[in-house]
Amino acid sequence: MKGFEFLQEQLEDMKKEGTFRNLIPLESAQGARVTIKGKEVIQLSSNNYLGLTSHPRMEKAAEEAIEKYGVGTGSVRTIAGTLKMHEDYERKLAEFKHTEAALVFQSGFTTNQGVLSSILTNEDVVISDELNHASIIDGIRLTKAGRKIYKHVDMDSLEQALKETQDYRTRLVVTDGVFSMDGNIAPLPQIVELAEKYDALVMVDDAHASGVLGKNGRGTVNHFGLDGRVHIQVGTLSKAIGVLGGYVASTQTLKDYLIHKGRPFLFSTSHPPAVTAACDASIDVLLEEPELIEKLWENTKFFKNGLKELGFDIGISETPITPVMVGDDALAHRFSDQLFEEGVFAQGIAFPTVQKGKARVRTIVTAEHSREDLQEALHAFEQAGKKLKIID
Numbered sequence: 552m553k554g555f556e557f558l559q560e561q562l563e564d565m566k567k568e569g570t571f572r573n574l575i576p577l578e579s580a581q582g583a584r585v586t587i588k589g590k591e592v593i594q595l596s597s598n599n600y601l602g603l604t605s606h607p608r609m610e611k612a613a614e615e616a617i618e619k620y621g622v623g624t625g626s627v628r629t630i631a632g633t634l635k636m637h638e639d640y641e642r643k644l645a646e647f648k649h650t651e652a653a654l655v656f657q658s659g660f661t662t663n664q665g666v667l668s669s670i671l672t673n674e675d676v677v678i679s680d681e682l683n684h685a686s687i688i689d690g691i692r693l694t695k696a697g698r699k700i701y702k703h704v705d706m707d708s709l710e711q712a713l714k715e716t717q718d719y720r721t722r723l724v725v726t727d728g729v730f731s732m733d734g735n736i737a738p739l740p741q742i743v744e745l746a747e748k749y750d751a752l753v754m755v756d757d758a759h760a761s762g763v764l765g766k767n768g769r770g771t772v773n774h775f776g777l778d779g780r781v782h783i784q785v786g787t788l789s790k791a792i793g794v795l796g797g798y799v800a801s802t803q804t805l806k807d808y809l810i811h812k813g814r815p816f817l818f819s820t821s822h823p824p825a826v827t828a829a830c831d832a833s834i835d836v837l838l839e840e841p842e843l844i845e846k847l848w849e850n851t852k853f854f855k856n857g858l859k860e861l862g863f864d865i866g867i868s869e870t871p872i873t874p875v876m877v878g879d880d881a882l883a884h885r886f887s888d889q890l891f892e893e894g895v896f897a898q899g900i901a902f903p904t905v906q907k908g909k910a911r912v913r914t915i916v917t918a919e920h921s922r923e924d925l926q927e928a929l930h931a932f933e934q935a936g937k938k939l940k941i942i943d
């Protein structure tokens with residue numbers, strides 16, 4: 552069909568630059584090893600931190616929910632699509648997060664969008680770290696509030712932004728808890744101190760910290776002992792939790808407001824019973840199987856040390872997200888392709904997901920990887936890195 556030539560030209564340019572990518576379907580379940588293009592490879596690109604995508608207890612909960620309640624809800628939450636299990640789960644999640652209330656959205660992306668776009672007006676301002684996730688950026692684009700971007704984790708820059716915005720009614724400082732591309736942790740204690748000094752609210756996106764940091768995976772707020780001092784905790788149920796969805800953990804006031812004004816919550820159908828039941832069971836898993844998080848961190852340390860010993864630049868990561876920096880966009884994709892040849896699936900991440908010149912292969916180990924998996928993966932990195940002259 553004619554009419555899309557203007558898009559086709561851009562795609563051709565991407566092909567010339569070497570940045571055009573096809574989607575890569577898995578032919579097996581998610582896990583430490585997956586099948587892609589008929590080949591078994593070590594998975595280092597998923598966010599399945601704890602291996603919960605196929606946890607037996609969560610699968611059983613999902614199966615039972617389907618049998619009892621079917622596969623869908625047939626309505627948005629605010630009309631006829633709230634099941635008792637949605638509310639039970641939100642209560643359990645709030646208790647887990649040590650907050651007054653919690654509200655579940657369809658995804659982490661729509662949670663950020665829904666919160667940021669609905670709670671602020673042109674009398675307010677949002678102050679955001681320059682490397683915050685795309686869903687925060689899009690949420691900010693949708694709000695009528697003023698915007699200030701501060702330099703990445705730079706507390707002088709944040710303080711400057713707070714000083715310059717004293718005339719606004721409400722100031723909301725928003726940060727990722729763990730930054731998704733570099734794997735560094737936000738300096739939350741300093742952010743909270745500054746926010747308290749200048750009377751601002753704080754919102755943390757714990758997408759990569761839920762199930763990873765804090766006691767039993769309660770997130771960055773709990774990790775830093777800041778329970779009760781961060782106004783809004785947002786997170787996803789699709790990474791360490793292994794299912795789908797996003798949550799806001801905060802006050803009953805914010806929850807009630809979002810039920811009335813949070814557009815993705817209002818206008819999009821509620822989660823199927825299997826999703827909610829599996830998420831509900833995940834809290835029991837987090838509480839009763841702390842060894843999963845211990846294993847995740849053990850694996851993280853082993854793999855990071857291995858990469859460093861081989862001479863790779865792993866940036867400023869402090870978490871299971873470990874970027875292997877290469878710089879050039881096309882080289883990142885070639886490195887990823889070569890790793891696949893060597894038996895490892897680790898995606899190249901290039902512009903526009905990261906800045907030009909900061910392309911990388913991003914790795915995430917999980918609790919499911921065995922020592923053997925990780926040793927084999929390090930050997931693949933050594934082979935591919937030497938072949939492409941990324942290391943000597």
Ligand code: PMP
Nearest residue numbers: 658659660684731758787789796
């Ligand atoms: N915030 C951050 C920091 C993320 O990395 C992601 C996932 N890419 C999201 C939000 C969105 O979460 P979800 O995949 O549940 O939409």
